[in-house]
Amino acid sequence: MLFVKDQDGEYRPAPEKTVLIEANRLSGYRLRRGTRISSSDDAKIAIGYKLRDKQCEMFACLFLDSSHRILAFKELFRGSINRATVHPREVVKEALQLNAAAVIFAHNHPSGESQPSRQDIELTRVLQDILKVIDVRVLDHLVIGEDMYSFADSGLLKEK
Numbered sequence: 001m002l003f004v005k006d007q008d009g010e011y012r013p014a015p016e017k018t019v020l021i022e023a024n025r026l027s028g029y030r031l032r033r034g035t036r037i038s039s040s041d042d043a044k045i046a047i048g049y050k051l052r053d054k055q056c057e058m059f060a061c062l063f064l065d066s067s068h069r070i071l072a073f074k075e076l077f078r079g080s081i082n083r084a085t086v087h088p089r090e091v092v093k094e095a096l097q098l099n100a101a102a103v104i105f106a107h108n109h110p111s112g113e114s115q116p117s118r119q120d121i122e123l124t125r126v127l128q129d130i131l132k133v134i135d136v137r138v139l140d141h142l143v144i145g146e147d148m149y150s151f152a153d154s155g156l157l158k159e160k
Helices: 016-030 040-051 088-098 118-133
Strands: 003-005 011-013 058-064 070-078 102-108 137-144 148-150
Touching: 040 058, 040 070, 040 102, 040 137, 040 148, 058 088, 070 088, 088 118, 102 118, 118 137
Parallel strands: 102 137
Antiparallel strands: 003 011, 058 070, 058 102, 137 148
């Protein structure tokens, strides 16, 4: 629980808006260039609050160097309440431009459901195959709803 000091010098529970502003500030700090991502938990902490309360579906990429340090976090595609069209060509273009060695995908489900859809699984496989050609590893794909689902933790990102 976050507490704030009121005008009388007393500490009271922070309003929800203050908590969300502070969470966004902290997640921005965790997404700064050069921060090392060494686990899916690190990725969840860094990315989760950026996409959690969006009203439309957003697809983002966390681009990493060969030591899994952050190069950039980019919200690449914005969709409707239940779908975002992802163009693999644009993902490849960003990866090449940033000279990325690895990437973590993330997208939200505004419905709050964190289980990946069949389309989410197929998209991840397509992107994984395409990025493999240019030597960019897909480390994870996070689906953010009420909870966060990790493809890597669930065994859905097996190396081919």
